[in-house]
Amino acid sequence: MRRVRTLLLVAVTAMACGAPAVAPPPQPAPPAPDPGLPSRLVEEVTGEGAFAHLAELQRIADANGGNRALGTPGYDASVxxxxxxxxxxxxxxxxxxxxxxxxxVRQEQLxxxxxxxxxxxxxxxxxxPDAGVTGPLTVMAGEGCNPADAGAVTPGSVALVRRGTCPFAQKATHAAGAGALGLIVINTADEPLDDGTLGEAATGVVPTGGVSRSAGDALAGRAGAAVTLTLVTTVELTPSRNVLAQTRSGNPDEVVVAGAHLDSVPEGPGVNDNGSGVATLLETAVRLGANPPVTNAVRFAFWGAEETGLVGSTTYxxxxxxxxxNRIALYINLDMVGSPNAGYLVYDGDDSDQEGDGPGPRGxxxxxxxxxxxxxxAGVQGAGTDFSGRSDYGPFIARGIPSGGLFTGAEEVKSAEEAQRWGGTAGEAYDRCYHQACDRLDTIDRTAVDRNADxxxxxxxxxxxxxxxxxxG
Structure with a gap:
């Protein structure tokens, strides 16, 4: 600060004495848009380059308790x-x-x-409570998506429901409305239901836990059994950061935004989820450069707190x-682009698949x-996947911004048709390590990263x- 003041004083004195003012050096003209940019950028962006960033994210997690989650030293080091x-x-x-x-979560027991x-x-x-809630087991009809599905739920019971198409919070609200003390959700896969959330804004819900499909199937025939559900949890307000960078060239009133979430879950290092998206985004930003020959400005965004409910992107x-x-022309999302049993999935912008939610905003x-x-x-046939709201495109769609993105699959199971089309193993999850400690560098499909990067x-x-x-459109 003191040096700046000294320089300012010298400049003012020189002008007062009649010395000519020194003009600032001229800024270079922005480069003219180059039609050859797409092919050149594809050539320069490589899976190997992205993999170098992935290795660094793995190293950061290993040095910081095994993860890069919200509020941890691993996340700060990733930023x-x-x-x-x-x-x-x-x-x-x-x-x-x-x-x-x-x-x-401090205690979970059933x-x-x-x-x-x-x-x-x-x-x-x-x-x-620390001692949990105790009551008879009751079973909700269907998927618990309507109040009528809780018709068999009695006050003071613990309800059981199957995972399905509606949000978990909706099921938990209907269970609460019927007087249940807690809710158990049966997973669609025969594995722990550790990827579900009621959402940070959920109100009027009961304590809710998840069980595997086989465990839930066994419980479904035991209505009236004595159940004690103990879920001791805490919620703390935690500061976090997004990372934003924009090219110096290109029209700032017509911005192309691309993003990936930077945080992992607490359970693991998040090398695929979502180090793979971050590494691909970072490799592309470096190869594009800060002053590229473009018509429209490009903004790169690395979102915090996605795993706790898309908080960073939503806040932004x-x-x-x-x-x-209105300055944002479109948004492209990268989330999990290196799954070990990879699918090649593109968000279904026009709803041509007629599955799940409708189309995205026009464009x-x-x-x-x-x-x-x-x-x-890049040598592979892509397929559509629904705009389900599970990643950072969600807030952009809600604001009417045209959106899209790439995804190689999470806990969903690869079909026989997909295995024939893309290789890999039918009947197994796209990413068997989704939200687990084994989501590490050695599970990444390098070919998938390379193709998605291109x-x-x-x-x-x-x-x-x-x-x-x-x-x-």
């Missing part, structure tokens, strides 16, 4: 690494802070007629003024088309040159 790489590539970087609610049953607390489940999007929102179909074409050029680079450069095709 510092990404910031350092971006600044080294010439970007101006911002790390805006926000508060997120961090959910922790007994049925005195016998133990493995159970996992759903995210943001309300806490039970909700904080945009209407003017700033999303064009993003889907560009990514599918990018995968085809598809992403091609689409990003394509829209950086022109967004005219978004108008077609």
């Amino acid at each position: 510092d690494y990404v910031v350092g790489v971006l600044r080294g590539a010439g970007y101006e970087v911002q790390t805006p802070t926000f508060d997120a609610r961090r959910f922790e 007994t049925v007629d005195g016998g133990p049953v493995p159970v996992s607390a759903l995210g943001f489940s309300p806490t039970t 999007v909700q904080g945009l003024s209407e003017e700033d929102r 999303s179909a064009a993003i889907e088309r560009a990514l599918v074409e990018g995968l085809a050029a 598809a992403f680079a091609a689409a990003l450069a394509r829209f950086a040159l022109s967004t005219d095709e978004l108008a077609a």
